[in-house]
Amino acid sequence: MKERGECHMDLNERKRKILQAIIEEYIGTAEPVGSRSISKKNELGLSSATIRNEMADLEEMGYLMQPHTSAGRIPSDIGYRFYVNSLMKRYQMSVEAMERMQLEFQKKVTQLENIIKKASMLTSAMTDYTAVVSTPEFHQSQIKKIDLVALGGETVMLIVITKDGIVKNRILSMAINDSVAARFAEILNRRLAGLTNDEINFDKIREIQDEIQSELNLHPRALVEILDFIYKTIESIDETEVYVDNVKSILKYPEYSDLGKAREMLSFLDNQKNLRSIIGKKDGDEHVSIRIGRENEFEQLYDCSLVTVNYSLGEKVIGKLGVIGPKRMNYAKVIAFLDCIASHIDKILYELYMEGE
Amino acid sequence: MKERGECHMDLNERKRKILQAIIEEYIGTAEPVGSRSISKKNELGLSSATIRNEMADLEEMGYLMQPHTSAGRIPSDIGYRFYVNSLMKRYQMSVEAMERMQLEFQKKVTQLENIIKKASMLTSAMTDYTAVVSTPEFHQSQIKKIDLVALGGETVMLIVITKDGIVKNRILSMAINDSVAARFAEILNRRLAGLTNDEINFDKIREIQDEIQSELNLHPRALVEILDFIYKTIESIDETEVYVDNVKSILKYPEYSDLGKAREMLSFLDNQKNLRSIIGKKDGDEHVSIRIGRENEFEQLYDCSLVTVNYSLGEKVIGKLGVIGPKRMNYAKVIAFLDCIASHIDKILYELYMEGE
DNA sequence: TATTAGCACTCATGTTTGTTGAGTGCTAAT
DNA sequence: ATTAGCACTCAACAAACATGAGTGCTAATA
Numbered sequence: 001m002k003e004r005g006e007c008h009m010d011l012n013e014r015k016r017k018i019l020q021a022i023i024e025e026y027i028g029t030a031e032p033v034g035s036r037s038i039s040k041k042n043e044l045g046l047s048s049a050t051i052r053n054e055m056a057d058l059e060e061m062g063y064l065m066q067p068h069t070s071a072g073r074i075p076s077d078i079g080y081r082f083y084v085n086s087l088m089k090r091y092q093m094s095v096e097a098m099e100r101m102q103l104e105f106q107k108k109v110t111q112l113e114n115i116i117k118k119a120s121m122l123t124s125a126m127t128d129y130t131a132v133v134s135t136p137e138f139h140q141s142q143i144k145k146i147d148l149v150a151l152g153g154e155t156v157m158l159i160v161i162t163k164d165g166i167v168k169n170r171i172l173s174m175a176i177n178d179s180v181a182a183r184f185a186e187i188l189n190r191r192l193a194g195l196t197n198d199e200i201n202f203d204k205i206r207e208i209q210d211e212i213q214s215e216l217n218l219h220p221r222a223l224v225e226i227l228d229f230i231y232k233t234i235e236s237i238d239e240t241e242v243y244v245d246n247v248k249s250i251l252k253y254p255e256y257s258d259l260g261k262a263r264e265m266l267s268f269l270d271n272q273k274n275l276r277s278i279i280g281k282k283d284g285d286e287h288v289s290i291r292i293g294r295e296n297e298f299e300q301l302y303d304c305s306l307v308t309v310n311y312s313l314g315e316k317v318i319g320k321l322g323v324i325g326p327k328r329m330n331y332a333k334v335i336a337f338l339d340c341i342a343s344h345i346d347k348i349l350y351e352l353y354m355e356g357e
Numbered sequence: 358m359k360e361r362g363e364c365h366m367d368l369n370e371r372k373r374k375i376l377q378a379i380i381e382e383y384i385g386t387a388e389p390v391g392s393r394s395i396s397k398k399n400e401l402g403l404s405s406a407t408i409r410n411e412m413a414d415l416e417e418m419g420y421l422m423q424p425h426t427s428a429g430r431i432p433s434d435i436g437y438r439f440y441v442n443s444l445m446k447r448y449q450m451s452v453e454a455m456e457r458m459q460l461e462f463q464k465k466v467t468q469l470e471n472i473i474k475k476a477s478m479l480t481s482a483m484t485d486y487t488a489v490v491s492t493p494e495f496h497q498s499q500i501k502k503i504d505l506v507a508l509g510g511e512t513v514m515l516i517v518i519t520k521d522g523i524v525k526n527r528i529l530s531m532a533i534n535d536s537v538a539a540r541f542a543e544i545l546n547r548r549l550a551g552l553t554n555d556e557i558n559f560d561k562i563r564e565i566q567d568e569i570q571s572e573l574n575l576h577p578r579a580l581v582e583i584l585d586f587i588y589k590t591i592e593s594i595d596e597t598e599v600y601v602d603n604v605k606s607i608l609k610y611p612e613y614s615d616l617g618k619a620r621e622m623l624s625f626l627d628n629q630k631n632l633r634s635i636i637g638k639k640d641g642d643e644h645v646s647i648r649i650g651r652e653n654e655f656e657q658l659y660d661c662s663l664v665t666v667n668y669s670l671g672e673k674v675i676g677k678l679g680v681i682g683p684k685r686m687n688y689a690k691v692i693a694f695l696d697c698i699a700s701h702i703d704k705i706l707y708e709l710y711m712e713g714e
Numbered sequence: 715t716a717t718t719a720g721c722a723c724t725c726a727t728g729t730t731t732g733t734t735g736a737g738t739g740c741t742a743a744t
Numbered sequence: 745a746t747t748a749g750c751a752c753t754c755a756a757c758a759a760a761c762a763t764g765a766g767t768g769c770t771a772a773t774a
Contacts, residue, residue, distance in 0.1 A: 027685040030611045034766050049718050052767070070724045070766050077650040077684070080662070084647055084688050091689035093697055097483065104479055105701055109471040115462075117474075122461055126454065247605050248623050251616070254387045259614055266605050290441055293434040305437070327434070328384040331441050332448035340450055344462055391737055406747050409738070427737050427753045718773075723766105730761075737753090744747075 011061075011082075017044055018054050019063055020087045023075045032072035106171045111352065112136065116243055119321055119345055124246030126337050129325035130269065131245040134279050136311075136318040136349070141166060141237050142196050146230075148185040150178050160233055162197075168237055172229050180216060187212055188230070197234050205231050240319070242275035253326045255303055268300040269324075279308060279320050288335055293327050305329055309338040311345045314354055321345070368418075368439075374401055375411050376420055377444045380432045389429035463528050468709065469493065473600055476678055476702055481603030483694050486682035487626065488602040491636050493668075493675040493706070498523060498594050499553050503587075505542040507535050517590055519554075525594055529586050537573055544569055545587070554591050562588050597676070599632035610683045612660055625657040626681075636665060636677050645692055650684050662686055666695040668702045671711055678702070 011019065018038065025033045035055055039048040055073050058064045063079035066072075075083065116133050123131035141162035149157045156176065159169045176184070191208050192200060205227050212223060247269050256262040268274055278298065283289075291297075291306045301324070308322030321342060323334055368376065375395065382390045392412055396405040412430050415421045420436035423429075432440065473490050480488035498519035506514045513533065516526045533541070548565050549557060562584050569580060604626050613619040625631055635655065640646075648654075648663045658681070665679030678699060680691055 023685075027687065030683075030685060032766090036766075047718050048766095049720095050716085053717090056768075066767085068725060069768095070726075070764090072766065075685070077652060080649045080684055081652075084649070088689050091687075091693040093693045097694075098697065101479055101483070101697065101701065105472075105475060105705065109466075109475070114466045114471075118462060118466070122458055126458070251608075251620060251623060257616055259608070259616060263608060266608060292437045292441070295434060295438075326387075327437055328380075328387060328432070330384065330448075332445050336448040336450045337454075340455065340458065344458065348462065389737090393737075404747050405737095406739095406749095407745085410746090413739075423738085425754060426739095427735090427755075429737065716774085718771100720771085721769090723768085725767105726763105726765095728761105728763080730759100732757105732759080734755105734757080736755095739752085740750090742747100742749085744745100 011063075014044070015054055015058060016087060018051060019058055019075075019079065020083065022055070022058075022064065022073060023079060023083045023087070026074055032067055032074050034072035037072070103171060108169055110167060112166070115345065115348055119341055120243040120245040123321060123323060123338065123341055124249065126341075127323050127325070127330075127334050128246070128249055128252070129323040129329060129334070130247050130249050131243075131321070131323055132269075132275060132279050132308075133243045133245075133321040134276075134319045135241045135243070136313065137238055137240045137280075138162065138166060138313070138318060142194060143192050143200070143234065146185060146188045146192060148181045148188070150176055150181045156181060158230060158233060160230075160237065162237060166237060168233055170229070170233055172226060174222065174226055176218075183216060184212065187215065192234075197237050200231070200234050202231070240276060240280050242272060242279055244269055244275065249325075255326045255328075261303075265300060268298070274298065274300075278306060279322060288339065289322075290331065290335075303327065305331075307331065307334050307338060309335075309342045311342040311349070313346075313349045318349075368420075371401070372411055372415060373444060375408060376415055376432075376436065377440065379412070379415075379421065379430060380436060380440045380444070383431055389424055389431050391429035394429070460528055465524075465526055467524060469523070472702065472705055476698055477600045477602040480678060480680060480695065480698055481606065483698075484680050484682070484687075484691050485603070485606055485609070486680040486686060486691065487604050487606050488600075488678070488680055489632060489636050489665075490600045490602075490678040491633075491676045492598045492600070493670065494595055494597045494637075495519065495523060495670070495675060499551060500549050500557070500591065503542060503545045503549060505538045505545070507533055507538045513538060515587060515590060517587075517594065519594060523594055525590055527586070527590055529583060531579065531583055533575075540573060541569065544572065549591075554594050557588070557591050559588070597633060597637050599629060599636055601626055601632065606682075612683045612685075618660075622657060625655070631655065631657075635663060636679060645696065646679075647688065647692075660684065662688075664688065664691050664695060666692075666699045668699040668706070670703075670706045675706075 021038050021041070021043065022033050025037065035048040035051040038044070038051050039046060044051075055064060058079075059066065059073060062076060063082060064073040065076045067074060112135070116135055120131040120133040123133065143160065144163045145159075145161045147157075147159040147161070149159065151157055151171075154173045154175045155171050156174045157169055157171055159167065161167050187208065191204075191211070195204075209223060209227055212218065212227075213220065247266060250256050250265055251262060256265065278296070278301070287310050289306075289308045291301070293305065294302050296302060296304065296306055303326070304324050305327045306322060306324050307329075308320045310317045311319050311321060321338060323329075323338070325334070378395050378398070378400065379390050382394065392405040392408040395401070395408050396403060401408075412421060415436075416423065416430060419433060420439060421430040422433045424431060469492070473492055477488040477490040480490065500517065501520045502516075502518045504514075504516040504518075506516070508514055508528075511530045511532045512528050513531045514526055514528055516524065518524050544565065548561075548568070552561075566580060566584055569575065569584075570577065604623060607613050607622055608619055613622065635653070635658070644667050646663075646665045648658070650662065651659050653659060653661065653663055660683070661681050662684045663679060663681050664686070665677045667674045668676050668678060679695060680686075682691070
């Protein structure tokens with residue numbers, strides 16, 4: 001068996017323990033680790049001097065190295081390799097993480113999502129700035145149909161279709177068979193179809209709860225959970241989400257050679273809430289909006305410009321797309337590009353949702 | 358009409374010219390611009406002293422500012438605003454850019470693409486490192502069917518379907534009607550269906566060219582172009598592409614607090630060729646591959662670790678996914694996550710392409 | 715013999731001080 | 745009204761210096 005780049009001399013138990021402690025400490029802190037900090041943890045009951053001697057050995061053997069004479073040690077590639085091969089303990093994925101992943105994979109990607117993603121990709125590719133695109137807000141979407149399909153196992157797929165053609169589907173776990181699912185769906189449709197999602201509030205849901213309880217014999221707790229889920233799904237139809245692309249571009253511009261500022265900006269753009277409030281709500285009736293520096297609402301954007309344009313379904317403005325870049329951006333070019341992309345989106349959305357009418 | 362934050366005093370022609378020159382210079386260089394550099398360009402025929410006086414005026418009026426006493430001037434927000442409202446000239450999008458955009462929008466997003474994107478999204482979200490995922494390489498895909506659909510206008514859609522179910526579609530511009538398209542497609546199918554894309558080489562294409570030339574009366578130059586396009590499309594079936602997600606994460610780690618290094622890394626990861634050579638080709642038969650620091654092939658990754666796992670269709674390894682992170686990454690966790698995601702992909706691909714057989 | 719306390723030594727980091735040069739504002743000449 | 749000339753300012757860079765975390769080594773201790 002070929003061990004990659006590993007010393008043949010074996011390590012005794014103590015050396016292994018120390019090496020492991022050092023590597024794990026370093027993984028956590030990214031600072032060279034000194035003998036004192038290992039000794040302090042007192043897991044081995046050794047003084048710093050002893051650790052020091054062992055560390056010197058480990059360095060000689062190639063597992064550790066010193067960035068400079070008076071610093072602590074950091075693991076060498078060989079050290080990491082030994083850790084990965086022999087020291088590291090297996091990690092068990094949490095059930096929640098597993099479930100989250102499965103759910104994410106099962107979620108179907110809608111055509112709309114693809115359009116929005118493509119738009120953000122194109123915007124960032126063509127302008128070389130950070131692109132932000134909001135998903136369309138179809139206000140007061142009328143519910144057209146609700147479907148509940150038993151998929152086998154303990155999973156059921158909930159599908160909500162609006163008059164505008166939006167399809168939301170989610171997986172939920174619930175042990176029912178086809179016929180119960182059908183009757184459940186029938187009740188939901190009878191009570192909810194034709195209503196806008198604004199009209200479907202909590203009271204409405206409670207009414208339905210009673211009816212279903214009396215018709216179908218479901219566990220009350222389970223029922224509440226399911227209805228809650230349905231409620232959230234319906235509510236989420238109009239929840240706008242913002243796609244961001246090419247955040248890394250901000251690093252290209254010298255105004256962000258201050259790493260601290262760059263990091264702050266990155267975490268600002270990581271937060272959906274922030275994004276929604278800069279691009280989510282439609283303010284003013286202008287098609288093209290330009291916010292330069294302090295004209296922006298948020299302090300974090302005081303050094304940036306935000307240029308956005310609206311996109312529409314028919315006559316109604318339903319979303320925005322834009323770029324965030326340095327104040328010294330190429331405004332003319334950006335506006336031309338955004339305008340062009342937006343009118344393309346308009347066309348595509350029209351074909352998708354209005355042509356049939 | 359409300360002008361946002363703009364001084365009411367009007368600017369004379371000369372001041373406008375100077376302001377414009379300063380702003381455009383600054384947009385290009387991101388350096389405070391001095392009187393000399395404007396004077397040097399000699400477009401206005403004024404000495405630096407004169408410019409200096411005008412600049413002082415413009416500063417007083419609020420259009421410019423000085424980062425510090427002995428620096429050049431930079432535009433203020435009001436300066437940019439005035440530029441955007443009054444000085445800037447319209448930008449005309451190039452025809453190529455328009456076409457590129459249209460093409461991009463017309464390209465259909467395949468299911469496969471969605472899976473891969475989702476995988477990269479999940480990988481980066483769960484590990485918080487940069488994710489890299491290669492698209493599957495279905496070697497020697499047999500061509501099942503080629504379609505040529507006249508879309509009206511001067512566009513034709515070329516669709517190539519492989520036995521494995523891969524669908525490649527592209528738009529090309531070509532003025533032919535339905536019946537010619539159908540006959541064209543018929544010839545293509547007769548000659549190419551059943552062959553693997555490895556077997557379709559340049560000579561093969563030339564043979565077909567002759568046949569089509571004698572059957573259909575097409576412009577020879579146009580025909581060559583089209584066949585070339587078809588050839589490229591077929592060839593591209595097996596071209597693996599690499600999706601990258603969450604590049605920005607590298608900035609979170611202190612090992613990249615050197616901006617220069619970070620930028621270098623970013624541009625390394627922007628290059629498909631690099632990506633393909635680190636994750637594209639399958640090397641070794643190990644399922645999990647770990648490259649620590651200098652174990653990597655590329656100098657740019659000497660400070661990183663690259664952990665990848667294979668994913669497969671049936672028994673055959675057809676792609677990889679992995680993360681790039683600092684050497685002090687949480688290997689155990691990363692491996693667990695990657696493994697889990699990969700086996701999910703396996704399952705999904707199996708259902709998608711093998712279940713039918 | 716293995717461990718540890720003590721101490722001199724090293725060197726990255728942070729701070730202070732000095733130097734340089736781009737760019738200004740002002741004045742006087744054109 | 746424009747411009748040449750000159751003194752002045754101040755960020756950016758460099759050199760000199762202090763600080764302290766962490767080491768290696770030696771001698772004392774269990």
